[in-house]
Amino acid sequence: MSIKIGIIGATGYTGVELLRLLAQHPDAEVIAVTSRSAAKTALSDYFPSLRGTYNHLIFQPPEQASLNQCDVVFFATPNGIAMQEAPPLLAQGIKIIDLSADYRIKDVALWQQWYPFTHTSPEWIAKAVYGLSELNRTAIAQAQLIANPGCYPTCISLPLLPLLQHHCLADNQLLIADCKSGVSGAGRKANTGNLFAECSDNFKAYGISGHRHLPEIRQTLNLLQPQIGNNLIFVPHLTPLIRGMHATMYVQTKDGHNPYQLIADYYRNSPFIDVMPAGSTPETRSVRGANLCRISVQPAPQNNTWIILSVIDNLVKGAAGQAVQNMNIMFGLEETSGLKLTPLLP
Structure with missing residues (x-):
């Protein structure tokens, strides 16, 4: 299986961590990375640690990226972005894993008390599955939208x-x-x-x-x-x-x-x-x-x-790693695929 993947907001720490993990995933193919601030910059120039791994990828604005060709799109964006940009992708049947807080809290009024926005897609909050992998494996396997938990x-x-x-x-x-x-x-x-x-x-x-x-x-x-x-x-x-x-x-x-x-x-x-x-x-x-x-x-x-x-x-179990774990569950892969990582010491 080859899962075509897009990452929106790939210039942050969780974005580069996703790229690091997906680089060694046997079934993952990253085809689009987006950033408005780094548009037209080669990924390997922006993150020298990824030289030789993603030499073909160039940051693009989201509206110009090939997101409609993706099987799954990760949102590694600040709070308030996914709630606006995820619904059009969801309408096309694309799976979404959101690493921000936009879909985590089921009570919309409560969410708006803690985050300085009016939620623009509250209808998707009810459909989102909270992606605490060890708690919600069964629901994650059937989900289209995952709200990845905070660290x-x-x-x-x-x-x-x-x-x-x-x-x-x-x-x-x-x-x-x-x-x-x-x-x-x-x-x-x-x-x-x-x-x-x-x-x-x-x-x-x-x-x-x-x-x-x-x-x-x-x-x-x-x-x-x-x-x-x-x-x-x-x-x-x-x-x-x-x-x-x-x-x-x-x-x-x-x-x-x-x-x-x-x-x-x-x-x-x-x-x-x-x-x-x-x-x-x-x-x-x-x-x-x-x-x-x-x-x-x-x-x-x-x-x-x-x-x-x-x-x-x-950045791993608290963000990008759990997101990849959820992707594995969503696509029926081994839960450990791409994640058999030995911790770094010292």
Whole structure:
């Protein structure tokens, strides 16, 4: 099978990560890359790391690219673009995987509270499948439009899915997610806060009053265990890393459930989830460049609280890798196709 692929907004970090992953995919053929700012520039000139891999591709404005010849189009664009440009492609029967937030939140009014736009294609929100691969494999396989999850929601939700499926989180206790992300999570754009001199040798919290991934995380939690997401406290931090995301979650269970055994059993046959031995501590560098989520579960000393640790590469399992994983599921391919990547060390 040869899947013809277009990437809209391919000049960002998730765009180049998609290109890196698809370059080694046995069934992928990238035929179109778009960018208005880099139009008419050769892809291999813009990204020297891709020299010799995509020498035939030139950035084009979306309206001039051969998107109508694609089987699937990835939107690696800022929020607010896919909701305008995806519907004409969907009308032609083309599959869409959107890496922005445009179709993630089912409640349109709630989405508009967190994003500064009026949604222009709300009719497609109901049809979109939330692309958390390990949760929605069956629906993803039948979908035309995938809303690829955000990086924080992926890192937080994956360890909690087995507990939510069993409704075993304590109903009236706070659920705390203390999270850290590398600078690439902010995207490839000019921003004073992302400058080397600002980020290096520094550590800070942000979005304490409300991060836009909060309603997305709560939506998943509440879907599986009603109202539990309302107990969530989510605090993100910026760390002096390029890649990497770490979530430390503090949870309490009911009826004596052991989170470790539930999580280990749930993910026994999941190729991209590594439930580590008791007492282990996952590191962000242990997943760098790979489509992996490593999870550790430990009891808090002298307490009925469990500490769950989760790490991903925010650009791979938190974005482009999960998008390719979803593409594999959509087209009936092996889920691991093109994604059998060993993490980079050092």
